[in-house]
Amino acid sequence: MSLSRRDFLRASALAAAATTLGIGSVFNNKVLAKAGIDKEQFIQDSRGVKWHKSVCRLCGVGCGVMLGVKDGKPFGIRGDKENTINEGLLCVKGFYLNKMISAKNRLLYPMIRKNGKLTRATWDEALDLVATKFSEIRDTHGSDALAFYGSGQAETEETYVANKLFKGHIGTNNVEGNPRLCMASAVGGYISTFGADEPVGTYDDIEKCDMFLLIGSNTAEAHPVLYDRLVKRKKRNPNVKVVIIDPRKTPTNKIADLHLQVIPGYDLAIVNAIAKLLIDNGHTDEQFIKDSVNFSDGKNPITYDDYKKFLKKYTPEYAAEQCGVSPEDIKKAAKLFGEVPRVMTMWCMGVNQRVAGVFLNNLIHNLHLLTGKIGKDGCDSFSLTGQPNACGGVREGGGLSHLLPGHRVVANAQHRKEIAELWNVSPDKIQPKPGKHTVAMFDALGKDIKGMYVLCTNPAQSLPNLSKYLKGMEDAFLVVAESFHPTETTQLADVILPAAFWGEKEGVYGCTERRSQHMAQALQPMGEARWDGFILADLAKRMGYKENFEHFTSAEAIWSEYIKSTKGKDMDLTGAPYSRLKEVRGLRWPVPSVDHPGTTHRFTKGDPYFPEDKAAGRRMYFYTKPDGRAVIYARPDKGPEEKTSKEYPIALTTGRILEQWHTMTMTGQVPELVRAAPEPYVEINPDDAKDLGLSTRDKVRMVTKRGSLIVEAKVIDRPRKGTIFVPWHWPESLTNILTIDAVDPGSKEPEYKVAACRLEKV
């Protein structure tokens, strides 16, 4: 007799936990029996559940997830034990993925705005309208009057189709994606220092590392499964050290040996001071520097001695004064970095979302190049990614205004020629000049840009200095392809197109460690929803580009075309066709042939493109640089754009919390997650609260030059005195009306992390 549904679920849950811990067989026998569950019957009943291999839809860690389907319905979610990234563990957000699929606000049919109101339409009506309006705009105002705004959550195939349509056929480089708002500075840092985007190492380095330097990253809450790997490493090796540089105490501090709690926006001085101390203390790898490093002031080459002169100013005392920390702590951090054999630095938005984001990325890389702690086990300068496919789809797929697929740029004639050939268009069709970056694009919306297609993102909540950009979205012809409605952006749209959600579509995600992973389709899309790749290909046909899109009849067809663009490139994925990706838990590029295992460390032995002849005995050869040498940059300690003042004496910094993700479009559909932190709040240091007479749950008004917002106070010893922390998730309380839209001059990424504000008790 079959088990009851309850017993079957209990057994499934216990078996998943036991399997994750690697105690499956023993545990199942003992505990299932104790729970009164017949193990043999459980095994038999389990045959009715089909498990589909996938990847978590949320952050950039790339956790393997199995989506179970039984009797035609989602049965459950479990971590994928066979995936070496998470080995079966998930975090709270991944826990509720299946609830997001069935959320009550799933968009089930197309809608068109008529007389100011969104009304139900057929697919033909909606897509014909979009094709007609876009064609009119293109013909009347030129191709640059159109724009595409995509997402680091879109699959690579989806971004590829959009890129091909807009850059290769409509003929505009106004193609951007929300990774501009989170990862662009990391891209700028990698490219300027190493000549190519994305990390040298992989997650494998974590298990061999002796010191983790975490800068601007609350790993425990933003990347919990990765944090668990750090915890495990430290637990097994008590000598492993964790040093944190961050303006805020976070749950990550549970494993910290040293925390430099800096004033927001001033940490460049600390990193330069650490570099100086590494040299002064004799902790550099002089042979590595001689073999594999150049020096630059950002404009011209300089010598090692010039660099040392540049660093003279950055004494621990100077840096300590700039950053509000103790000089002794800076010395301790530098000593640890220099003395331990293997170091990984990890960082996230606290570094990237800054007007000096690229500089700070360069300075972090400097530490690893000075000490040679890169390109070998346990060492890396490793940027953490916020979205599941920011790396795979947008950075690798070329979904930004200056990029083309396969780490190419529009400004390079040869690159345009290669991609035009792949797309079967004239090279002239692809413009040589980069399109507008995200902030400039939304600034032009409703003016020079008349029509925009938004895919899988919510800019009406996520843009900085938000109030400035809402009118443009209202005025332009705005098309939004989304799985959920309403969002802040769908409410402004002229046309909304229902998109298939995770689990309802097939595709590839590329995560932080250069790993591309295939996701199976387990379910049919809800309602009339369609896959974004097909929607875009359909639009292309309706705009007259049928010939180059009609062969896109499956996700595999698109992927197969895309990976041709990577052949021979530093990010070669030609050894990762669907037939292989379906069988493995991802492959880390470069993977140039189907019998290649993928690459753990780039630019050194084991990298298929490492040129032994040119390297001539050198351990690392950065073949993406003309002479094979990475660059150490002398970058000044540029502070924040908006400094605190008498009128605005508090530094406001924004961020995220464990249970929510981005604009809550997905996680806001899960009551459990919403209840964990139901009200918008601001964290205030107890000393600041005392000065203002504030207690927890008091209402407080935050005022910046751009706007004000009233939320609940949470008095807590997390932010340093003079700093407040505001999560940005809640749509009813748009934190980004307070933030500034100044951007890093290189990466064009906005400075979400620092704004000057004042607090008023309400």
Add this chain to the structure above:
Amino acid sequence: MIIASMIVKTETEKVNDIVLKLQKLPNVTTHGVHKENNIIVLVEAESDDKLKEIGRYISSEFEGVYGTYPTFVSGDEEIGLDTAV
């Protein structure tokens, strides 16, 4: 019926205290300590409401917990859509 499992990871010396605390929570059963500091926890609830914020509560309120990591959560019976491929 919502049923979920998770692994609670703790400081080794505090694991037994945390097991005792977990056993006092409604809708929660523990299923042994494994590999020094991993507690298997099963959460059973008649509705979503009772499953609420357990992960966060354990992480934030129990001293010595590094984190809570779900390993399985059952589907929602109310979905009612035959959507399998």
